[in-house]
Amino acid sequence: MKLDEIDVQILKMLQDNGKRSYTDIAQQLDVSEGTVRSRINRLLKEGVFEFIIHMDPNKIGLNVQVIIGIKTKLGHQEAIAAHLNDYPEVRFVGAFSGHHDLILQAYFKNNEDLVNFLNKELAKLEGIVAADVSIELKQYKDSFSYMIQEQD
Amino acid sequence: MKLDEIDVQILKMLQDNGKRSYTDIAQQLDVSEGTVRSRINRLLKEGVFEFIIHMDPNKIGLNVQVIIGIKTKLGHQEAIAAHLNDYPEVRFVGAFSGHHDLILQAYFKNNEDLVNFLNKELAKLEGIVAADVSIELKQYKDSFSYMIQEQD
DNA sequence: TTTGAAAAATGCGAAGC
DNA sequence: GCTTCGCATTTTTCAAA
Numbered sequence: 001m002k003l004d005e006i007d008v009q010i011l012k013m014l015q016d017n018g019k020r021s022y023t024d025i026a027q028q029l030d031v032s033e034g035t036v037r038s039r040i041n042r043l044l045k046e047g048v049f050e051f052i053i054h055m056d057p058n059k060i061g062l063n064v065q066v067i068i069g070i071k072t073k074l075g076h077q078e079a080i081a082a083h084l085n086d087y088p089e090v091r092f093v094g095a096f097s098g099h100h101d102l103i104l105q106a107y108f109k110n111n112e113d114l115v116n117f118l119n120k121e122l123a124k125l126e127g128i129v130a131a132d133v134s135i136e137l138k139q140y141k142d143s144f145s146y147m148i149q150e151q152d
Numbered sequence: 153m154k155l156d157e158i159d160v161q162i163l164k165m166l167q168d169n170g171k172r173s174y175t176d177i178a179q180q181l182d183v184s185e186g187t188v189r190s191r192i193n194r195l196l197k198e199g200v201f202e203f204i205i206h207m208d209p210n211k212i213g214l215n216v217q218v219i220i221g222i223k224t225k226l227g228h229q230e231a232i233a234a235h236l237n238d239y240p241e242v243r244f245v246g247a248f249s250g251h252h253d254l255i256l257q258a259y260f261k262n263n264e265d266l267v268n269f270l271n272k273e274l275a276k277l278e279g280i281v282a283a284d285v286s287i288e289l290k291q292y293k294d295s296f297s298y299m300i301q302e303q304d
Numbered sequence: 305t306t307t308g309a310a311a312a313a314t315g316c317g318a319a320g321c
Numbered sequence: 322g323c324t325t326c327g328c329a330t331t332t333t334t335c336a337a338a
Contacts, residue, residue: 015207053170053203055300059200059303094293095290098285137246141256
């Protein structure tokens with residue numbers, strides 16, 4: 001995995017606007033369109049980034065957003081994470097150090113769907129000791145512009 | 153805000169692959185290219201979604217990812233959230249019900265940068281009662297494909 | 305709004321440096 | 322690995338239904 005300065009610049013331009021054209025980026029960086037194209041293809045192939053769309057959950061009818069911290073029985077963490085993966089309502093799952101072994105983020109249409117998820121789905125998973133549900137009241141930031149470092 | 157079935161289908165195709173062309177989408181949905189384009193532009197203007205790139209933090213040198221739950225003094229929440237917003241390391245901030253008033257997600261180059269953030273930046277913000285730091289050990293899911301509902 | 309057709313811009317593949 | 326040059330595809334614009 002290598003990222004030189006041109007790669008970093010390309011990524012910075014794309015994280016500004018995922019629809020920027022090769023030509024546009026090439027002109028700003030003073031390289032050819034072909035260079036930008038081949039580098040973007042390399043970065044995609046290496047899994048450094050991907051082109052996606054980011055939807056506003058509230059505007060597509062997902063009005064209840066939660067973060068749930070889970071304490072698991074020793075040895076059950078991996079299996080629980082794998083199960084959580086299958087729910088389309090769950091958009092993020094990670095294993096963490098700290099008070100919760102697993103932390104997940106999930107989006108629901110309404111409170112009823114959330115309650116059903118907690119009582120019918122989460123409750124039936126083996127090895128969950130405790131689940132801390134935090135309901136999002138207001139979102140202040142949700143950015144995808146990271147600080148990119150050169151790599152070698 | 154209205155989303156009919158065609159809008160939903162367009163979004164579903166785009167969340168599959170953010171680089172799909174108008175032409176491609178139009179053919180699959182059996183409408184004209186112009187229809188797809190005008191709808192995408194409407195959805196963009198209304199802030200329903202945006203074209204972005206999603207980078208793998210580990211592959212751009214951000215190897216330490218954390219979620220921090222913060223308990224704030226009554227009345228300080230809004231100001232603290234606003235300050236957290238300014239840090240490029242912080243990618244998500246939300247106000248929540250539950251054990252933590254604010255929950256944030258942040259990405260750092262290494263543990264030293266994390267410790268500096270906690271001790272030098274977070275520590276100087278007024279009104280923080282407690283901060284629960286959870287360090288990500290393994291990521292199981294990080295999806296941007298949501299369940300899209302029609303709206304009216 | 306949606307369509308269709310023409311013009312402009314962008315993307316793609318190949319060859320040469 | 323970078324560039325340039327044709328050609329293909331896509332995007333954009335605009336008039337009309």
